[in-house]
Amino acid sequence: MKTKTIILKHRPEGKPKSSDFEFIDEELADLKSGEIQLKLKYVSVDPYLRGRMRDEKSYMPPFELDAPIASMVVAEVIETKNDDFKKGDVVTGMLPWKKEQISDGKNLTKIDDKNVPLTAYLGVLGLTGLTAYLGFTEIGKPKKGETLVVSGAAGAVGSIVGQLGKIMGCHVAGIAGTDAKVEKLKSKFGFDAGINYKTTENMRKAIAETCKDGVDIYFDNVGGEISDAVLYNINKFMRTINCGAIATYNETSVPRGVSVRPFLIKNSALMQGFIVSNYEAKFDEARKQLGKYLKEGKLTHEETIKEGFENIPEAFMGLFEGENTGKMVVKI
Amino acid sequence: MKTKTIILKHRPEGKPKSSDFEFIDEELADLKSGEIQLKLKYVSVDPYLRGRMRDEKSYMPPFELDAPIASMVVAEVIETKNDDFKKGDVVTGMLPWKKEQISDGKNLTKIDDKNVPLTAYLGVLGLTGLTAYLGFTEIGKPKKGETLVVSGAAGAVGSIVGQLGKIMGCHVAGIAGTDAKVEKLKSKFGFDAGINYKTTENMRKAIAETCKDGVDIYFDNVGGEISDAVLYNINKFMRTINCGAIATYNETSVPRGVSVRPFLIKNSALMQGFIVSNYEAKFDEARKQLGKYLKEGKLTHEETIKEGFENIPEAFMGLFEGENTGKMVVKI
Known part of the structure; x- marks a missing residue:
């Protein structure tokens, strides 16, 4: 089975352009024991990703050329050979821009939409x-x-x-x-x-x-x-x-x-x-406080949602044109 | 009795020039009860004084035009009507560039040259x-x-x-x-x-x-x-x-x-x-530590000493030409 993947084709000079990105079809390997198969639901595009497109030392390693770009996403488990996840689970984490993908489940957090919409995990609670x-x-x-x-x-x-x-x-x-x-x-x-x-x-x-x-x-x-x-x-x-x-x-x-x-x-x-x-030790405390403000109605959050896997690069480029109010998210 | 005073004649444009300063003769008032008469021994010239010559808000108020410039000095008590000071006492403090002057003794610290030369109080211990x-x-x-x-x-x-x-x-x-x-x-x-x-x-x-x-x-x-x-x-x-x-x-x-x-x-x-x-609360502790390093021979300090009250502006201007190694001081 093949899946659509977005790779960094060229390191942008100045503003990122469509031609800096390339869509390729990648073969999806068979699911092995301990793995899960994920389908992207929402992808976060963020200004800091521009920095990772440069070939220079920074707080996160640069993206490699001809390799997938990654960002925070929300994804659904569609197949599982890992006892920690069941089909239909929704998770968030830092994953590559691949429409479907295999994961060992590490560094993924299970979430639900009972109290807040799923996209909040890419925004106000992310x-x-x-x-x-x-x-x-x-x-x-x-x-x-x-x-x-x-x-x-x-x-x-x-x-x-x-x-x-x-x-x-x-x-x-x-x-x-x-x-x-x-x-x-x-x-x-x-x-x-x-x-x-x-x-x-x-x-x-x-x-x-x-x-x-x-x-x-x-x-x-x-x-x-x-x-x-x-x-x-x-x-x-x-x-x-x-x-x-x-x-x-x-x-x-x-x-x-x-x-x-x-x-x-x-x-x-x-x-x-x-x-x-640098502040991971304080994430739990901060998330709790943000959740409290959210529940109390003290915190309003706004999203700009674009649709379609094929529009991820465009949504990212839109950040530099001020096209978003609040968090920019792509719904797959 | 008259005394020589250095006033700020013009706010410097770019590098300070001799003509930005003026030497005037000022009448010295009679000594009143509680006052002391001081004669300058050493005057500290420092880069930060350039900032005070600008007419703008900063961490210290600007010098006024046609009024004396002030900096840290070492001075000797030559007459006294203040019981806290006796003739021959040596003091340090922030005082105007007046060869002789009257003071109420406030904000002055008595010092001596038993352990370190007097100029150290304008430098490593100042x-x-x-x-x-x-x-x-x-x-x-x-x-x-x-x-x-x-x-x-x-x-x-x-x-x-x-x-x-x-x-x-x-x-x-x-x-x-x-x-x-x-x-x-x-x-x-x-x-x-x-x-x-x-x-x-x-x-x-x-x-x-x-x-x-x-x-x-x-x-x-x-x-x-x-x-x-x-x-x-x-x-x-x-x-x-x-x-x-x-x-x-x-x-x-x-x-x-x-x-x-x-x-x-x-x-x-x-x-x-x-x-x-901003760190006055820590001055005593710091001075103690510096004095200790000095006594242990771990701290070398160097001075560039110019001579003569009339050369104070020149010594100050010399700071911007790199004429000093270590602390620039004028011996009066």
Whole structure:
């Protein structure tokens, strides 16, 4: 039996293009004892995958050329020779972009849709929610009454961070790229203020106006000029969570910008790179807290769902065009 | 009676010039009850004073135009109407650049030259030593076997940081601006390696070669391109102490450079602005430790001493030309 697989054909130069990906038919081996056969149900596409497409040392190894790309997925067990799984079980884990595949069941977590939809496990209860919660609390160390700025605020992580900011008593301003997103930040996610960076001429001034008491915490998903503008508005002991730099992921030369060092010195400020995998010891506690907020109705999550295995690359490319509000997921 | 005073005549544009300073004669008031009359013995000139010459909010208020500049000094009591001080006492504290002056004695510390020369109180046992010790231990959190890079390594703070690095079991590489300084780093201060950034074409490569296991801690006194080159060599969980950015202090436009954010994200690395005044609660403990290292002969300190009250501005300007090795002090 054959299955469709998406491999990395070329390492993208600048923005990823369709031709960087290739669909191939791969033979599916016979199921051996201890294995299960899985069918993908949902695939998560995330900005950080762009980093793994580069051939350079980072916090995760780069994808290999001519080999499948992998990300977090939800999959259904359709055949099993493993006593831990029965047919119809639904699992989540990091798996390759193969429509059907064989697994030994390791590093997979069984989930169900009793309390939340399955896609929540790729979002608010998955790495997205954990990233938002642990980055914000562990590096941001929010205190009541402080001011939080979130960039990429309408994205999967950003929209959760802003809500956590409100839950913890912060004044919250979000930066996003369309008026509709900015409107949603306020009406749906409860942000106090929003800035459309695409239509704002003077970001530095706009941030000053929405953050009258200066910026104490900056949860940065985008990097680049937007983040440079934040620097001019920071308070003493300000903390930046450097979670992502999507604004510069597709640059082909080394990105440059305002030198942050004089700002850090003047304000005894901190910047720290955040990778959720460093905080595995706190996942359970964080998931519990996120689940509690979700049940209490304090946390709204939003998804942009594209359909079809063949549209995974397109959904991924859409991340860099701002096509998503909240978590981008592909339904297979 | 009149006394010579140095006032800030113009806020420097770019590098400070002689004409930014003015010597004036000021009338010395009569000594009132509770006051002491002081004569300057030594004046500390430091890169951070350049920051206070700008008219902008920072961790210390800016100097006012047409008012005296102030820095850490050593002074002798030459007359007293304050029971806490007797004639001949020697004190240290933050005082204006006035050859003789009246003080109420507040915020002054009595010192003597029994164990160390008086100038040590402006250097290794003063803010310089405290900056090196507290920046390195509180933000750097050194572990045995780690690699430390110090920029401005032959300077007052840098030369102490490197020695502390060796005391704490690190591999230490220093960056300085002349071959003589680089030689001294190794022969006098015990650094493992030194790089002359003025004669090195590829700093990124030179750092890689002197730090085979990558960089775990970067004590940064200079900022600018040198610090950008360090970024390419950092390890996971690397810490930067942003203590100074002398390379960019004289720039008239906002300094730009390589964007640090992608490097921080990839390496879960930290950058933090360091100002010694935030750590006052730890001064006593730090001074005790520095005094102990000094007595044990583990800490060598070096001074560049210029002579004459009239040469204070010149000594200050010399900091930006790399004229000092170790602490720059003016003997009055």
